[in-house]
Amino acid sequence: MxxxxxxxxxxxxxxxxxxxxxxxxxxxxxxxKGELPAEVSDLEDEVAGLETRINKIKDAISEIEQQVSRHQGNIADSNALIERYLEQLKQVKNNREFDALNKEIEYQKLEIQLSEKKIREATGQIEIKQASLDTAEEKRDKRLNNLEVKQKELKEIIKKTEKEETQLLKESEKARKQIxxxxxxxxxxxxxxxxxxxxxxxxxxxxxxxxxxxxxxxxxxxxxxxxxxxxxxxxxxxxxxxxxxxxxx
Ligand SMILES: [Zn+2]
Missing domain, CATH: 1.10.287.1490 (Helix Hairpins)
Structure with missing residues (x-):
């Protein structure tokens, strides 16, 4: 040409x-720099993954806690009803009313028992989730410490070599254009x-x-x-x- x-x-x-x-x-x-850049990015990925996991567990726990408070609300309602029925019992006029009120009281007592059972189950679930939350948080903190150390190390090397590397990359790029x-x-x-x-x-x-x-x-x-x-x-x-x-x- x-x-x-x-x-x-x-x-x-x-x-x-x-x-x-x-x-x-x-x-x-x-x-x-060695393996530092790869190690830093692996650790960053791992920490991000653990954060996601931690948030998921926290969400699950708060969901279960909401269930517990709903059951506690039901128990309070049942107790209020029982109190009312007991008051009414004092003024019953016949056996039929007496039986009906007692039946209602029994029913509310069963409801309370059911709610209590659900709360026990939920509490158990929360304990299990809390344990895996603790494990995940501990692991994340360890990785974060490790990450901080490696990032610092890498930063120092970059600080020392950055200028030189930029210059060299420029030269390399320029040389490549001539070939x-x-x-x-x-x-x-x-x-x-x-x-x-x-x-x-x-x-x-x-x-x-x-x-x-x-x-x-x-x-x-x-x-x-x-x-x-x-x-x-x-x-x-x-x-x-x-x-x-x-x-x-
Ligand atoms: Zn050769």
């Missing part, structure tokens, strides 16, 4: 190697497949700087010529000549 200036393979490799150096510095910062998409995809793919994130390496003492296997002399010559992109026969990393970076822009 007319607008796109031809970039030599040597320049491409140089840009790629520079990008690798920047990305490796970023990787170092990530190593420093064509196909090469960038290959670079990213190789980087992702190795724990140390090295995709571009130099040859050191006749060996690949990534896997330390010997690089055949013919291949070393080709790497030095930088006429095409050469990868390590063993690990597939892109090989560059160390002198490449020293050459002037």
């Amino acid at each position: 007319a607008t796109k200036k031809e970039v030599s393979i040597a320049d491409k490799l140089k840009s790629l190697y520079q990008l690798q150096l920047v990305d490796s510095e970023i990787d170092k910062i990530h190593v420093l 064509d998409e196909r090469l960038m995809r290959a670079y990213d793919k190789i980087r992702k497949s190795y724990r140390n994130g090295l995709a571009v390496v130099t040859i050191k003492r006749d060996a690949c700087g990534g896997c330390y296997n010997l690089v055949p002399p013919q291949l070393q010559i080709e790497v030095g010529l930088a006429k095409k992109i050469i990868v390590c026969e063993n690990c597939g990393r892109i090989l560059v000549d160390e002198d490449l970076l020293q050459t002037e822009e």
Whole structure:
């Protein structure tokens, strides 16, 4: 294309190697943070889950408490009725009225017993729920403590490295723009497949700087010529000549 200036393979490799150096510095910062970001987010998720659970249990308890107070209200009503019937008993005129009132009193007494039974059951349920509430709250408090410690640790690392990381990310982004998409995809793919994130390496003492296997002399010559992109026969990393970076822009 007319607008796109031809970039030599040597320049491409140089840009790629520079990008690798920047990305490796970023990787170092990530190593420093280690598992902390993941641990913090796991703990945050766990705490949120426990909060949901705690609220659900609290809702269930208050529902049962409402039932208890309804039963207590029923008992009070029954007691009031019984008192009234007892008053009426004093003025009964015949056996039929006497029997009817006693029947009503018996009925209200049964109602009271039923309510009392329900209250006992509900109280038992509340105790069970309260126990699991205590457990959940204890667990949440422990996780919160842990979270606070990890957050503090992470914050300190971020404070120390933030400026540097922002700068490096900017440099990385800038460098990526100078490299064509196909090469960038290959670079990213190789980087992702190795724990140390090295995709571009130099040859050191006749060996690949990534896997330390010997690089055949013919291949070393080709790497030095930088006429095409050469990868390590063993690990597939892109090989560059160390002198490449020293050459002037
Ligand atoms: Zn290799």
